[in-house]
Amino acid sequence: MAIILINGNEITAKEGVSLLWTALDTGFYIPNLCAIRNAKHQAASCRLCYVEIEGEKSPVLACVQPVRDGMSVQLDTPAVARLRNTAFELLMSHHKLECQICPNHGQCTLHKIASHIKAKLEPQRFRKIPRDMPVDDSHPRIRFDPNKCVLCGKCVYVCQKSGAGVLDFSYRSIDTRISTFAGMPLGETNCNSCLACVTVCPVGSLTLKS
Ligand code: SF4
Ligand code: SF4
Ligand code: FES
Incomplete structure (x- = not known):
């Protein structure tokens, strides 16, 4: 068993399990698209689940980060936002946006992530690649x-x-x-x-x- 801090809140967690699922299961949302619960290998390809851990030089991906007793995690620092929001904008630069006629309208994970990270669905910094x-x-x-x-x-x-x-x-x-x-x-x-x-x-x- 491990005691960790997420945004300053004390959480009891299982040592060695993925930090992403620990956070999600205890009510702390971390944007994610590619993580698969219980899969042996995680692709870690979407680059949306960055978090900052005290003592680490730079943000890490929560889906491949095992829980360690005593770790202190921050979910939304400027460094996290910079990496995560860039990954999201890049992803949206080659996504065909037509929400009004999309069968997924109203239940789309991209909307949830955009709202959580306060980003627009249309990329602001990158050229849109038509698909x-x-x-x-x-x-x-x-x-x-x-x-x-x-x-x-x-x-x-x-x-x-x-x-x-x-x-x-x-x-x-x-x-x-x-x-x-x-x-x-x-x-x-x-x-x-x-x-x-x-x-x-x-x-x-x-x-x-x-
Ligand atoms: S977005 Fe949908 S179709 Fe594309 S890889 Fe993921 S599950 Fe498959
Ligand atoms: S609802 Fe989601 S998947 Fe559909 S077009 Fe909009 S952002 Fe894309
Ligand atoms: S959930 Fe995609 S990189 Fe972690």
Whole structure:
């Protein structure tokens, strides 16, 4: 057992578990997109979960930071805000924003994060990179809009773990995207319609058809 401080509040936590889940489970929100509870490896790719720990030279990512007895954590310092908000703006610079017609409108994690960190959804400092890839409407129950994908990897994880294993990352760098084997339309794959990917997608990329 460990006693830690989060924003000055004393929390009893389990030594060695992820600081991100400890904070979330005790009512302290830390923005996050790519963290997967109980996964053996965390991608730590969204760079949104920065926190500052007393004694550390620079902010660390809470999703890969184990709890240590006596640690004192600050969730919203200027250094945290600088790194986290830059990561968010970069992410939004290649996100197709069309909230009014998005199936995820009203329950979008990007809105929650923007509101929490007091950022705009439209990036202010970075040039917007247009995204206009075709929407995959081939599946009878699932719609996949790659233009809204934030590459969190959650759909790949659940599809490999409990679905038919048809989703994966493809291409690299700025061209990275979620795809099926050889880019087949989702409706032509072995997808078993478990819908786990729709459940975990934090944005309006993988959604249920109405
Ligand atoms: S995923 Fe969220 S931010 Fe993006 S268009 Fe949909 S509602 Fe808007
Ligand atoms: S489709 Fe959704 S769950 Fe999959 S990587 Fe993109 S944002 Fe994440
Ligand atoms: S949740 Fe930590 S880097 Fe994405």
